[in-house]
Amino acid sequence: MDKNNRYHRIVIKLGTSVLTNGTRRLSRPQMVELVRQCAALYHRGCELIICTSGAVALGREGLGFPDLPATVATKQMLAAVGQSRLMQMWSRFFEIYDIRVGQILLTRADIERRHSFLNAQDTLNALIEHGIVPVINENDAVAVEEIKVGDNDNLSALVTLLARADLLLLLTDQPGLFTADPNEHPDAELIAEVDVIDAALHALAGGSRSGLGVGGMTTKLQAAQVARRAGADVIIAAGKEPDVIARIVAGERLGTRFPALDTSLENRKRWILAGGIHAGRVIVDAGAAQALCHQGSSLLPAGIVGIEGAFERGDTVAIVDTAGLDIARGIIRYASADLQRIQGCHSDAISHRLGYTHGAAAVHRDDLILL
Numbered sequence: 001m002d003k004n005n006r007y008h009r010i011v012i013k014l015g016t017s018v019l020t021n022g023t024r025r026l027s028r029p030q031m032v033e034l035v036r037q038c039a040a041l042y043h044r045g046c047e048l049i050i051c052t053s054g055a056v057a058l059g060r061e062g063l064g065f066p067d068l069p070a071t072v073a074t075k076q077m078l079a080a081v082g083q084s085r086l087m088q089m090w091s092r093f094f095e096i097y098d099i100r101v102g103q104i105l106l107t108r109a110d111i112e113r114r115h116s117f118l119n120a121q122d123t124l125n126a127l128i129e130h131g132i133v134p135v136i137n138e139n140d141a142v143a144v145e146e147i148k149v150g151d152n153d154n155l156s157a158l159v160t161l162l163a164r165a166d167l168l169l170l171l172t173d174q175p176g177l178f179t180a181d182p183n184e185h186p187d188a189e190l191i192a193e194v195d196v197i198d199a200a201l202h203a204l205a206g207g208s209r210s211g212l213g214v215g216g217m218t219t220k221l222q223a224a225q226v227a228r229r230a231g232a233d234v235i236i237a238a239g240k241e242p243d244v245i246a247r248i249v250a251g252e253r254l255g256t257r258f259p260a261l262d263t264s265l266e267n268r269k270r271w272i273l274a275g276g277i278h279a280g281r282v283i284v285d286a287g288a289a290q291a292l293c294h295q296g297s298s299l300l301p302a303g304i305v306g307i308e309g310a311f312e313r314g315d316t317v318a319i320v321d322t323a324g325l326d327i328a329r330g331i332i333r334y335a336s337a338d339l340q341r342i343q344g345c346h347s348d349a350i351s352h353r354l355g356y357t358h359g360a361a362a363v364h365r366d367d368l369i370l371l
């Protein structure tokens with residue numbers, strides 16, 4: 001890790017307006033330029049996650065800008081046509097710098113359901129561990145209103161939470177948030193730092209909207225609120241600013257910054273587990289209790305001596321010792337029926353017993369709060 005970088009794991013959200021450079025087409029030179037900046041950081045040890053828009057715009061472009069009815073189905077059709085092309089482009093541009101990319105398409109439902117949250121998180125981590133840059137978009141082609149995030153600002157905030165990133169960089173066609181709409185008020189000033197996102201700020205943001213994409217400043221504020229609560233700094237800046245990504249990561253004050261509200265891991269975990277009524281209990285032996293409480297270990301199946309209640313992968317469970325003392329809460333990585341079959345056994349035996357494995361831990365220490 002390069003000590004000149006202020007951030008290590010970074011979600012970069014690229015809005016349609018940045019990718020098209022204000023035109024109807026995706027600007028290849030602009031995309032290559034953004035990839036060049038990403039590649040420089042990547043090769044210095046930063047972990048990058050790209051949240052890309054542009055599927056619908058590219059679908060339109062690919063079909064030669066047809067005159068289409070403004071129905072949900074045609075928009076989904078455009079996304080279906082555009083998404084594969086979009087991915088091809090990112091893949092080709094990153095390959096110039098010898099970097100592989102992997103696509104993840106998400107909907108709100110994938111992030112809200114605990115077991116698919118864990119699956120998405122595992123996939124994301126696996127990509128990053130293997131040096132592959134995740135390129136994420138909403139699964140627009142299938143997402144109906146109820147399961148949609150709807151805009152990539154909010155999607156990128158959820159990805160920040162999912163990835164436990166320390167920076168969310170929202171690149172757009174504006175240099176940041178202004179004290180008034182700069183198109184109408186030439187004396188409007190850039191707000192360098194925002195501490196509180198309140199109604200007045202939302203009112204200020206309400207007016208501004210950028211052309212082709214879905215989000216305006218309002219969705220950026222919503223996204224900022226989610227991401228900073230998850231422990232990440234959030235910065236809104238102009239995608240066109242020369243070397244914007246590297247300069248921000250190096251700590252230069254560009255755009256509008258929303259500092260993280262609390263970066264302590266404990267607090268993040270609390271937030272992840274917030275409101276989680278436990279779905280069952282896992283009883284652990286003295287060795288496991290000791291390791292959890294004093295060594296910061298994950299809970300392994302080997303230390304489990306009993307299971308109570310029926311739960312799914314991703315549910316919150318109570319972890320208790322053999323005397324019934326409540327030790328911790330955690331997100332369980334195996335459903336109760338499967339955990340029954342691996343309790344007490346060595347982690348190496350998991351895949352033999354179950355025919356699959358979600359990893360060595362029954363509860364990972366990052367998903368665990370000691371009581």
Ligand code: GLU
Binds near residue numbers: 016053057137
């Ligand atoms: N997911 C949409 C797309 O790729 C964009 C949503 C947004 O711009 O916020 O076209």
